[in-house]
Structure formats: structure tokens, C-alpha cells
Amino acid sequence: MKRIAMIVVPFVLLGAVTLVAMVLWYFNIQNQAMALHERYNSSQKVIQTAHDNMWKVIKGKAKLTDDFKNGFIKSIDAVVVGRTGGALIKSVQENMPGLPDGMYKEVLATIEGKRDMLKREMDTSVDIAREFNTYIKTKPRSYFLSETPIDAHIITSSQTEEAYQTGKDDNF
Numbered sequence: 603m604k605r606i607a608m609i610v611v612p613f614v615l616l617g618a619v620t621l622v623a624m625v626l627w628y629f630n631i632q633n634q635a636m637a638l639h640e641r642y643n644s645s646q647k648v649i650q651t652a653h654d655n656m657w658k659v660i661k662g663k664a665k666l667t668d669d670f671k672n673g674f675i676k677s678i679d680a681v682v683v684g685r686t687g688g689a690l691i692k693s694v695q696e697n698m699p700g701l702p703d704g705m706y707k708e709v710l711a712t713i714e715g716k717r718d719m720l721k722r723e724m725d726t727s728v729d730i731a732r733e734f735n736t737y738i739k740t741k742p743r744s745y746f747l748s749e750t751p752i753d754a755h756i757i758t759s760s761q762t763e764e765a766y767q768t769g770k771d772d773n774f
Contacts (some may be wrong), residue, residue, distance in 0.1 A: 628746055631743050631746055631747060632746075632747070634737065635734070635737060635738055635743075635747055635749050638730065638733060638734040638737055639734060639749070639752070641730050641734075642727065642730045642731055642734055642752055642754075645723065645726055645727035645730050646727060646755060648723050648726075648727075649720065649723045649724055649727055649756075649757070652716075652719060652720045652723050653720055653757060655716070656716035656717065656719070656720055659712065659716060660709065660712050660713055660716060663708065663709060663712045720757070724756045724757065727754060727755075727756070728754045728756065731752040731753075731754035732754075734749075734751075734752050735751045735752060738751065739751070
């Protein structure tokens with residue numbers, strides 16, 4: 603009887619240690635997936651506040667009234683679709699004719715600066731989504747996770763969306 607116990611006890615202990623290690627590993631992959639998902643959700647809130655801040659700062663900088671709003675949106679669209687330099691200044695002047703001359707360059711610098719900041723935040727969010735998706739699809743984790751991949755949400759223009767779908771960008 604002692605001899606059987608001496609043989610069985612190590613296997614039982616090894617089984618128990620293995621089971622505890624597997625349970626801890628399972629909790630770890632669940633926690634990592636949840637942390638990445640929460641990080642993505644948080645990055646989306648950062649994008650939302652950065653977008654809101656961009657509009658508030660630019661509107662305040664140019665002291666825009668509602669009369670300028672539509673022209674201003676057209677100018678922002680010019681930035682989104684890639685108009686730069688003199689063409690961008692011309693776009694702002696065309697769409698916002700009542701804006702004082704000295705403010706054009708200041709508004710443009712603000713638009714470009716805020717847009718760059720927003721783009722960096724969106725790039726970070728896309729990277730977090732990629733990291734999460736890779737994490738949940740990698741074997742053997744994928745056997746233990748039932749998470750749905752994240753489709754990263756970004757802010758873009760209609761022209762960019764159309765060019766991406768058609769594979770053609772002829773609107774210069």
C-alpha cells in the first residue's frame with residue numbers, strides 16, 4: 603500500500619500543479635484580452651475628444667460664426683483630401699471670404715496641427731485594434747477566447763472612402 607501511495611502521490615501532485623498552472627494561464631489570457639479591448643475603447647474616447655477639441659479650438663481661433671461654418675467645413679475637407687500649401691490657403695479664402703487676411707495662415711496652421719494630432723490618435727487606435735485582433739487569433743489562445751475581432755473605427759472623408767473602395771483617386 604505504501605509503495606502504491608509513493609507512486610501515485612507524485613502524479614497527483616503533478617496533475618494538481620498542472621491544473622493550477624492551466625487555470626492561471628487561462629485567467630491571464632482572458633485578462634490580457636480584456637485589457638487590450640479596454641485600451642481600444644479608451645483610445646476611441648481620446649479620438650472623440652480630440653475631434654471635439656479640434657473643432658472648438660479652430661472655431662475659437664478664427665472666431666467663427668455660424669455663417670462661416672459651411673465654408674470652414676469645406677476648408678477642413680480640403681485638408682482631409684490632401685490640399686496643401688497655396689492650394690489650401692486658396693481653399694480657405696474661397697470658402698471663408700469674410701475672414702480677415704492675417705487669420706488665414708493662423709487658421710491653416712491650427713487646422714493642420716489639430717488634424718495631425720487627430721491622425722496620430724487614430725493611428726494609435728488602429729494599432730491597438732491590430733494588437734487585440736492578433737492576440738485573440740493566435741493559437742492556442744484562440745481556443746480559449748470567444749472575443750470578436752475589432753473593426754477599427756476612424757474618421758475619414760467620403761472621397762478617401764470612395765478611392766479606397768474603387769482603387770482609383772482621380773480627384774485632384
